[in-house]
Amino acid sequence: MFNMKLLGFAVFLILCAERRSFGSHPKPSCRYPPSQWCRSLEIAIACKVQKQCMEVNATRPNQSVPPVSITLYYESLCPACRVFITEQLFPTWTMLRDIMTVTLVPYGNAKELLSANSPFTCQHGEPECRGNLIEACIIHLTGHSAFQIIYCMESSTDVLNAAKPCLQLYAPSVSWSSVDSCVKRGQGNQLMHANAAMTRALSPAHTHVPWVTFNGEYTEENEDKGMSSLFQLVCQLYKGVKPPVCTGATVRLNRGFC
The missing domain is CATH 3.40.30.10 (Glutaredoxin)
Known part of the structure; x- marks a missing residue:
């Protein structure tokens, strides 16, 4: 789901796309807003964010605890x-x-x-x-x-x-x-x-x-x-394990750069 991590790589991808627009490679086609990028595997593939969505899902709180x-x-x-x-x-x-x-x-x-x-x-x-x-x-x-x-x-x-x-x-x-x-x-x-x-x-x-x-x-x-x-x-x-954004804990993710 969309959170601050997803917002971060959304900005990251947009900046990359803007840089590529000045070269010979066209912008990747993605007709979905960033909030929906990890909603389904099909959307993640279309927007070329499968890896980032997997990273976001890996840090998601325990879904057995009610929100x-x-x-x-x-x-x-x-x-x-x-x-x-x-x-x-x-x-x-x-x-x-x-x-x-x-x-x-x-x-x-x-x-x-x-x-x-x-x-x-x-x-x-x-x-x-x-x-x-x-x-x-x-x-x-x-x-x-x-x-x-x-x-x-x-x-x-x-x-x-x-x-x-x-x-x-x-x-x-x-x-x-x-x-x-x-x-x-x-x-x-x-x-x-x-x-x-x-x-x-x-x-x-x-x-x-x-x-x-x-x-x-x-x-x-x-x-x-x-x-x-x-x-x-x-x-x-929230009764479950607090997500990193609540505790201030640092989460290191493997990311690329443009």
Whole structure:
């Protein structure tokens, strides 16, 4: 899976490719983003990173130990939610995704109405309702790429207008028309209804967003820790052998150079 080691050799390969472009050899063809390079043997071969993926897999934590499960209840245009996603949650997941899982539930402080034309009302107005709907559809349609797309949107100046290019960047096989169809037809509202039900079922009931549960539970102590240093909290909560990135241990890998 993608972690800091994979990020390192991603940069390494990109630099190599740029250098080769000035010579007689063409750039290697790879239509997958770096986050997917080790997702399957076929992708690793296509992107010529089999050796690096084997090295990454060799240092992966014991998969028999359950990962730390984080669920974020949020709103697409909530400033505090955007800061948490971009400054805490996504960077931590990038480094620790071998020992943690992330579930995103866009809904937050919205309200479900008994109206066919406008079934939801949102704290930050209609644009936020549309943003929640778009993100719910993207999460449903893109699977493993969803978090990267949501991060791309939430870190952009204009969350809604960033949706299409972010989708094309991280999930090129998913067409924007499929997302648009989900948003405009009944499927999107069904997804939002499910998110509303999940949010209403929280115990204790949420009083603000971002609202974060760890392994299905909410505590003020974990919330305070997570908002200031989520990386340290995930390392602390993980019950297995800590990965090197948590302990600061040096891992020597056999690498080539350009």
